[in-house]
Amino acid sequence: MEDRAAYLRERRALVRTHHPDVGGDPAELQRRLALLDARYGVGPAPAAEQQQFTVVPTGPVGRLRRRARRARRAVRARIPRGVPGSRRYVRVDRAGGEDRSDRS
Numbered sequence: 489m490e491d492r493a494a495y496l497r498e499r500r501a502l503v504r505t506h507h508p509d510v511g512g513d514p515a516e517l518q519r520r521l522a523l524l525d526a527r528y529g530v531g532p533a534p535a536a537e538q539q540q541f542t543v544v545p546t547g548p549v550g551r552l553r554r555r556a557r558r559a560r561r562a563v564r565a566r567i568p569r570g571v572p573g574s575r576r577y578v579r580v581d582r583a584g585g586e587d588r589s590d591r592s
Contacts, residue, residue: 495524495530498524499521499524502517502520502524503521506520561575
């Protein structure tokens with residue numbers, strides 16, 4: 489675990505100094521990261537372990553989708569309990585944990 493901590497520490501230091509957002513060269517950053525990975529014996533992560541990023545639409549399309557999602561949630565919250573798609577699962581009438589969902 490100490491090797492992993494040292495690897496992460498060195499990797500963060502490299503990124504802090506050579507990242508393009510702070511004025512570094514992207515090719516130089518990639519070259520140095522490859523050397524660091526080779527030194528610690530770390531290869532690229534398998535495709536299953538790589539993090540998948542979701543593109544969130546912005547602008548009019550994103551606003552429309554968010555409004556539609558909000559409207560769906562509002563409608564589903566008002567659907568009676570017995571209807572499929574309802575967001576109401578049990579009725580809680582009083583404190584104390586007594587479930588009275590089977591009585592009407």
